[in-house]
Amino acid sequence: MKLTILGGGGFRVPLVYGALLTDRGEGRVTEVVLHDLDDSRLYAVARVLAEQAATVPDAPTVTATTDLDEALRGADFIFSAIRVGGLEGRADDERVALAQGVLGQETVGAGGIAYGLRTVPVAVDIARRVARLAPDAWVINFTNPAGLVTEAMSRHLGDRVIGICDSPVGLGRRIATVLGANPREAFIDYVGLNHLGWVRGLRVAGRDELPRLLADPDLLGSFEEGKLFGTDWLQSLGAIPNEYLHYYYFNRETVRAYSEVEKTRGAFLRDQQARFYDEMKRPDTAALTAWDRTRAEREATYMAENRETAGAGERDADDLSGGYEKVALALMRAIARDERTTLILNVRNQGALSVLDADAVIEVPCLVDANGAHPVAVAPLPDHATGLVCAVKGVEREVLAAAENGSRTTAVKAFALHPLVDSVNVARRLVEGYTEVHPGLAYLK
Template identity: 55%
Template sequence: MKLTIVGGGGFRVPLVYGALLEKKDRLGLEEVVLHDIDASRLERIGAVLDGLAEEHGERLPFRFTTDLVDAVQDADFVFCAIRVGQLEGRVVDEDVPLGLGVLGQETTGPGGICFALRTIPVMVRLAETMAKHAPNAWLINFTNPAGMVTEAIQQVLGDRAVGICDSPSGLCRRVAAAVGRDPGDLWFDYFGLNHLGWLRGVRDGSGKQLLDGLLEDDARLETFEEGRLFGGEWLRSLAMIPNEYLYYFYYAADTVSAIRSSSAPRGAFLLEQQRAFYAQDGQPGGEALASWRATRHDRERTYMAEARNAAGDESEHEGDANGGYEHEAMAVLEAIALNSRAVLILNTANRSALPFLDERAVVEVPCVVGRAGPVPMAMGQVPSHARALVEMMKDVERTTIDAALLGSRELAVKALSLHPLVPSVNTARAIFDGYRRRLPALQEAFA
C-alpha cells in the first residue's frame, strides 16, 4: 500500500506518523510519501519523525518530495492537510472581520469563507492530479473548512473524497465518559455540517436513551467541555448538545468581545510559536521530537480558548489520547482497506441522510464504512431551528465554492452577506475588500 501525505511538512504530521507506526503491519504499508511545497519544513518534520521512530524502536520508511505528481502517482490513499496562505493567512482571516466588530475565527464566519476562497482552487487541482495519476486512490481530507472543501473536490473525485473532523467523535467520547459508559457500546445520533452539528441522542445496546438524564444533571454537565461551554439551561432548551463550534453562533457577541479583549487572537499566537519551532532546523531526532512536543502542548492548551474565555471557563482544553484527526484518518483508512464496516461520523455526500438537503450536499453524519467507502445513515427529520441553520449555511457554502472556482467578487460578497454572523451587506463588502488588500493571492484570483 502506498500512502501519500499532502502537506507533509505540517506541524501535526508527526501525529499521523505515530498512528501509522502502530498500524503498518496490519495495513501492509510499503511506501509513505510526504509532499509539501516547502522543502525546509519537510526536513524539520522529518527530524521529528526520526525521533518518533527511535522512541518506538521500529521505523516506517518515508521519503520527501515537492513534486505533486511524484507524490500521488499510483497511491492507494492520500491524506491531505494543507493551509493555503499558511498561518500568515489565518491571521488576516481573523483580524479583518474583528476590526469591523464581526467574529474572526479560522473556520467559522467570514474567516472560514476567506480561508475557503483561497483553498478550494488548490484542492480542486489536487483532486484533478489524483484523477489523472491515481484514479483508484481515496482522498481523506483534513483540510479546512472540511465540509466546503470536501464538497468542492467531490465534483472531481465523487465519493472517493471523504472529509474528516475530530470534533464530533471527541464530543461523543466526552459524553460517554460523562454517563459512565464505553463509547464503543453506544449509538450516537449526531447530524449537521462540519463545525455545525448537534448530538441529539445517545443510546445503549438495549435502546435506552441516555442523553435526557445527562441534560438534567448539572454536575455531570460540568465534567466536560461542551457542558461547561453552553451551560445546562441552554442545553436543556435545545434538548441536544451542540458541536463546540456552535458557540460562535449562539454566543457571537460574547465571543467577539472576548477575542478583542485578549492579548492576541489564536492565529497570531500560533504564527509566532510555529515560526520559532521551524526555525530550530538541524536538531537531531530526539531533540526535534522534544521541541515538537513542547510546542504541541502549548498549541493544544489554547484550542477554542476564545470560546472558553467568553463562557467563563478557566480550564484548559481537554486532550484526548484516543482522539485527534490522525485517529479519525486511520479509522477511515482501516475501514476501507479491511472492509470492517465501522460506524464513523464523516463528511460525505448526503444521499438521503438529511431529507431536506439534496443527495450531493456534503453533510456530517454517522456512516457505515467499508470497501465501497462511507454510506451515510438516515437521520430523519431534525429540529426546525437546526434545519434552518443547516439550510442557510449550506447555501453559504455552495456560494463560497462557486465564488472560489469562478474568481467572482460578486459571489464572494454574497456568501459573506448571507452568513448569519455578518450583520449587513455593507459590512460584507468591507470585509471582502479588506481581505483583498491584505492577501496578494486574493488580489490575483479576484482581480
C-alpha cells in the same frame, strides 16, 4: 500500502505517523510520502518522524518531495491537510474580520469564507490531479473548512473523497464517558455540517442515554460542552452542540473576547510554530521533544477565548490528545481491510438528511467498508437547526460558485448571507480587506 500526506510539512503530521506506528496488521501503510511546498518544513517534520520511528521495528518508510505529481502517483490513500496562505494568512483572516466587528475564525463566519475562497481553487486542482494520476486512491480530507473543501473535491472525485474532523469524536467520547459508557460501544446520533452539528442521542445497547444526561444539571455541567454553553441552554436545546456552535450562540461575547486579546489564535500559532521550525534548523535539537512541548502548549490554549467567555476553565487532560489521526487510521483500516465500522464523517448526503440535496456534503455517522463511507439516514433536525444548516450550506455554495467563476460579486454575496455577518456593506468591506492582503484572491474580478 502507500500513503501520501499533502501538507507534509505541517505541524500535526507526527500525530498521523504516530497512529500508523501502532498499526501492525496485514495491509497496513508501509510507505509514507510527505509533500509540501516548503522543503525546510519537510526537513523539520521528517526529523520528528525519524525519532518517532527509532524504536519501532519495521516502521513505515518516509520520503519527502516538493513535486506534487510525484507524490500522488501510486498512492493508495492521500491525506490532505494543506493550509493555503499559511498561518500568516490565518492571522490576516482574523485581523480583517475583527476590524469590521465580525468573527474571523478559520472555519466559521467571515474568516472561514476567506479561507475557503483561497483554498477551494487549490483543492480543486489537487482533486483533478488525483483523478488523473491516482484514480483508485482514496482522499481523506482534513483541510479546512473541511466540509466545504470536501464538497469542492467531491465534484471531481465523487465519493472517493471523505472529510474527517476530530470535534464530533471528542464530543461523543466526552458524553459517553460522563455517562459511564464505553465510547467504542456507543452509537452517537450526530447530525449537521462540519463544525455545525448536534448530538441528539447516544445509544448504548439500544437505549438512548442522552435524556439522563440532560436531566441531571450536575452531570451536564461536568464536562467541556456543559461548561462552555451552560446547562440551562443545553437543556433548552435538548441536544449537545458541537463546540464551534459557541461562535453562533454567543457571538457577541466571543467577538468582544477575540478583539481584546493580545494575539488572536492565528497570530499565536504563527509565532509559536515559527519558533518551532526555527529551532528545528539546529542539528542538535531533540526534534521529538521540541515537537511534544510545542504541541502541548498548542492544545492547552485551544478555544481559550471561548472558554474564558463562558468561565469554563482549563481543558481536561483527555482533550489534549487530538483525535483526528485516530479517525484517519480507522477509516483507512476499514476501507483497506473491509473492517466494517461506524464513523462520523463528512460525505455527500445521498438522501441521508432530507432537507439538503444529494450532493451536499454533511457530517453524519457513516457505515464504512471496502466500498467507502455510506451515510446513515438520520431524522430531520428541529427547525432552528435546520435553518442554520441550510443558511450555512447556502453560503458554502456561494463560495464554490465564486471560486469557480472568479466572481467578486458572488464572493460579496457569500459573506453577506452568512448568519454572523450583519450587513451587506460589511461584506463589501470584507472582500476589499481580504483581497488586499491575500494574493491568492486576485482571481476575484
